[in-house]
Amino acid sequence: MLLADKTVIITGASRGIGRAAARECARQGARVVIGHSGSEQGTHAALSLIEEIRAFGGQAIEVGGDAADPDTGDTLVAAAVEAFGSVDVFVNNAGICPFHSFLDMPREVYLKTVNTNLNGAYFAVQAAANQMKNQGRGGAIIAVSSISALVGGGMQTHYTPTKAGLHSLMQSCAIALGPYGIRCNSVLPGTIATDINKEDLADEEKLAYMTSRTPLGRLGEPDDVAGPIVFLASDMARYVTGASLLVDGGLFVNLQ
Numbered sequence: 272m273l274l275a276d277k278t279v280i281i282t283g284a285s286r287g288i289g290r291a292a293a294r295e296c297a298r299q300g301a302r303v304v305i306g307h308s309g310s311e312q313g314t315h316a317a318l319s320l321i322e323e324i325r326a327f328g329g330q331a332i333e334v335g336g337d338a339a340d341p342d343t344g345d346t347l348v349a350a351a352v353e354a355f356g357s358v359d360v361f362v363n364n365a366g367i368c369p370f371h372s373f374l375d376m377p378r379e380v381y382l383k384t385v386n387t388n389l390n391g392a393y394f395a396v397q398a399a400a401n402q403m404k405n406q407g408r409g410g411a412i413i414a415v416s417s418i419s420a421l422v423g424g425g426m427q428t429h430y431t432p433t434k435a436g437l438h439s440l441m442q443s444c445a446i447a448l449g450p451y452g453i454r455c456n457s458v459l460p461g462t463i464a465t466d467i468n469k470e471d472l473a474d475e476e477k478l479a480y481m482t483s484r485t486p487l488g489r490l491g492e493p494d495d496v497a498g499p500i501v502f503l504a505s506d507m508a509r510y511v512t513g514a515s516l517l518v519d520g521g522l523f524v525n526l527q
């Protein structure tokens with residue numbers, strides 16, 4: 272059990288990568304706080320995940336809250352401490368990527384994307400880090416950034432800067448929080464088939480193109496990202512901080 276006796280908060284854990292990570296953390300012995308949007312659908316999905324986790328003897332609670340709200344991190348931390356007494360790992364995963372062209376990008380789409388993916392994350396990381404510092408026994412913070420932190424996307428001009436921002440936030444926080452034993456790392460998934468890109472990949476040509484560009488010959492699945500998150504959360508990664516781990520089937524290095 273890689274995460275025995277640890278309390279893990281994961282945002283956006285009702286579905287996709289966050290859900291897979293929450294399930295795997297619980298399998299590895301963690302007590303899990305399932306962060307979700309607070310919508311009826313999100314609450315329903317989170318409750319079904321709690322049932323799944325309890326069925327194999329794990330422990331989990333759910334907490335609703337808008338990831339864009341700077342107060343949501345405090346809410347998640349308070350709920351974790353009330354239910355489980357500590358916060359040992361914080362995984363910032365919630366995110367949106369409404370594909371849109373640059374020249375006519377509506378301000379509200381840009382601002383919603385930046386607020387959800389980066390601004391809320393900043394304050395959530397701060398809330399988790401303060402709790403870990405006060406506990407006095409270190410911790411691990413992981414941002415679900417993206418391959419898009421390193422490369423562009425013509426329909427993602429509002430999105431890629433948020434992923435580069437998270438990547439950079441983890442690098443700077445690794446320095447700021449190292450003295451407290453708090454490790455900060457990011458995972459950089461490639462293209463993982465989830466709801467975030469369902470519409471985009473419904474285009475068969477695009478789907479075939481993305482698959483053909485991936486040396487491992489398939490798109491990723493949420494479970495492909497869960498293992499790397501658990502590794503970075505665990506004491507197996509005790510000397511890893513400020514790092515970023517591509518989880519992309521080789522997509523990034525595939526120039527020719």
Ligand SMILES: NC(=O)C1=CN([C@@H]2O[C@H](COP(=O)(O)OP(=O)(O)OC[C@H]3O[C@@H](n4cnc5c(N)ncnc54)[C@H](O)[C@@H]3O)[C@@H](O)[C@H]2O)C=CC1
Pocket residue numbers: 282283284285286287288289306307308309313336337338339364365366367368387415416417418459460461462463464465466467468
């Ligand atoms: N699927 C992919 O190809 C890749 C995804 N990522 C990142 O992985 C993370 C998870 O995305 P996926 O699982 O793929 O998509 P998804 O759409 O299945 O999951 C996104 C999660 O974030 C939550 N969320 C969205 N807006 C929220 C808000 N305002 N407040 C609270 N929760 C909110 C959703 O409810 C959902 O649980 C995102 O940050 C995304 O940018 C990174 C690289 C590639």
Ligand SMILES: C[C@H](O)[C@@H]1OC(=O)[C@H](O)[C@@H]1O
Pocket residue numbers: 368416417418419424434460461462463467468471
């Ligand atoms: C949503 C996209 O399909 C996905 O998100 C990312 O971060 C990657 O750049 C992929 O394009």
